Every structure is written in C-alpha cells, then in structure tokens.
Amino acid sequence: MSVKTVSVDSATRARAARQHDEGLGDFVSRKAKAYLALTKPRVIELLLVTTLPTMMFAERGFPSISLVLATLLGGGMAAGASGSFNCYIDRDMDKIMKRTKGRPLVTGEVTPREALIFSYLLGIASLLVLWFGTNPLTTALGLAAILFYVVLYTLILKRRTAQNIVWGGIAGCMPVLIGWAAVTNKVEWPAIILFLIIFLWTPPHYWPLSMKYADDYNAAHVPMLGAISSARRVSVQVVLYAWATVVCSLLLAPMGYAGIVYTVLAGVSGLWFVYECHVLYREAQRDHDPAEMNKKAMKVFHISITYLTLVFVALAIDPFVGGPLFGS
Numbered sequence: 001m002s003v004k005t006v007s008v009d010s011a012t013r014a015r016a017a018r019q020h021d022e023g024l025g026d027f028v029s030r031k032a033k034a035y036l037a038l039t040k041p042r043v044i045e046l047l048l049v050t051t052l053p054t055m056m057f058a059e060r061g062f063p064s065i066s067l068v069l070a071t072l073l074g075g076g077m078a079a080g081a082s083g084s085f086n087c088y089i090d091r092d093m094d095k096i097m098k099r100t101k102g103r104p105l106v107t108g109e110v111t112p113r114e115a116l117i118f119s120y121l122l123g124i125a126s127l128l129v130l131w132f133g134t135n136p137l138t139t140a141l142g143l144a145a146i147l148f149y150v151v152l153y154t155l156i157l158k159r160r161t162a163q164n165i166v167w168g169g170i171a172g173c174m175p176v177l178i179g180w181a182a183v184t185n186k187v188e189w190p191a192i193i194l195f196l197i198i199f200l201w202t203p204p205h206y207w208p209l210s211m212k213y214a215d216d217y218n219a220a221h222v223p224m225l226g227a228i229s230s231a232r233r234v235s236v237q238v239v240l241y242a243w244a245t246v247v248c249s250l251l252l253a254p255m256g257y258a259g260i261v262y263t264v265l266a267g268v269s270g271l272w273f274v275y276e277c278h279v280l281y282r283e284a285q286r287d288h289d290p291a292e293m294n295k296k297a298m299k300v301f302h303i304s305i306t307y308l309t310l311v312f313v314a315l316a317i318d319p320f321v322g323g324p325l326f327g328s
Helices: 003-021 024-038 041-059 065-089 112-133 136-157 164-168 170-184 189-212 214-219 231-252 260-285 290-320
Strands: none
Touching (some): 024 065, 041 170, 041 290, 136 164, 170 189, 231 260, 231 290, 260 290
C-alpha cells in the first residue's frame, strides 16, 4: 500500500471519527456552513449591493418592503444556485487550485449528489420567490442569470477562451436588470447603462485577481487572460476597460437620469479607479518584481470593489437629493 493511500485512508477515518463524535447540533451547523459556502456568499453580497440601489433609482424613492425582500431574496437565491452549480461542475479543478481547495466538494463536507440536488432546489425556489413576489419579466431575468453563469460561462467558455470572464460576466450584470424590472416591469435605458457599467467593470476587476493566481489557473488549465498573458498585455486591457467603465457610468447624467450626487461620486471614484489601473500599467511596463506586481494587481482588485460600491451607493442616494442634472 502506498504512502498516499495510507494518508488518504487516515484522513477518511479521522473525518469519520470526528463526525461520529459530534452531536446533532454540531452536524447540522457544519452542514449548513458547507451548503452556505457552495453558494459563494461573498459574490452574493456584491450582487445585492447593486440590486437595491437600482430599485431605489428606478422608483425614485424606496420601493415597497415586500417587493424589496422578494427581489433580494429571489435574486440572492438565484445567485447562490449559480454558485453551487459552478462548484459542482468545477470540482475537478477546485481540487488543484490552492484558492479553492477548501470548498465543500473538495473537502468532502458535501457530496457531488448532495450539491447537485441542493443547486436545483435552490434554483427552483429562487424562481418561485421571484414569480410570486415580483413579476414574470423579473423571473425570466432570474432564470437567464442562472443559465448565463452555469451554461455560458461555466460549461462553455471558462475552459475554452481567455475572454471567458468578459462574456460570462453577463450573469453578474443581471441583478440590475432584475432590480429595475421588479420595480417597473420593463427594461429601460438606465437599466441598460447600469448593465453595461458592470459588464465593462468585470474584466478590470477580475483579471488582476487572475494575475496573482496565475499558477492556479494554469495548473487547472483554465485560460484566464490574467494567467496566460504577459502583465504588460493584461495591464493595457485593464486600463482600457476601466476607462470604458467610468465613461459609461457618467452617461446617466447627460441622458437626463442622474443628479449631482451620483455624477460627482461616480466621477471622483472613477478617477481613483482609473488612476490605480494606470499605476498597475506603469509597474507592468518595467522589469517588475513578481511580488510587487501581485501586490499592485490585488490593490486594483480591491479598489474595483470599492469603486463599484460607491457608484451604487451614489445611485441609491441620488433620487433623494434634487433632480437630474439635465432634466428628465
């Protein structure tokens, strides 16, 4: 018997012994945490940050509590189902990547069958919540979000093209359409602009992260642009997408939808975001130290989250402070 086999058997016996000794409460708590981890809660948080402000902007005030709760709950469950399906499909590569080796399907806390059943049940429940709590258009958009992330991104694009995150990122743009449709029962130009903001923001947000974890992605044979291309090429793309994101975000003002609060905060935070992307670009043009390059890349990653949060906080405040700068 090989050392590896002995090690695996020992780990299995140790886990079985731990599970045998724990009480019912501990078992339920451990399972609940594992299922929650499948949903990728940090991603859900970011998606919800964009949904509620969009609803407030569409309402030009605060929508009814019941509508807000149904939209956030249904949308969050749809995002969680998408994340769970992703964990199920990608469990082979998650075993290889250091960043994902702690996921429940890798550690054995959840079996593949349990994860798949959970994903379907959560997805169906999300659509039921949206159907009964909002309207058919919002429900259809929720279904589209799941399909985009699970089928377009995870099954089709992720392992085949370096542009995977660009088109797969469409799923991350859907919450603004969902939030807008929940309030208005239609999709209008402001919602499309908000959709495009997140679409353009996704590459400069995610590619710096993939630069740091390039070894992980290459080991798993995932052709993420930040992992397979030079830092110089990636940094150019990051800068271009960042500029496009900021310009797109400011379109809400001249088109007669946004007021002074949104315009100022989106502009100032946008300049900060673009500046840090240029810092990354300058570092990449030199014979850079890999550790310093990763540090700059992760700084852009974290700032991109702060930038998007500020834009949508401004979006939420804007309806309560004056009217659109250029009329409506």
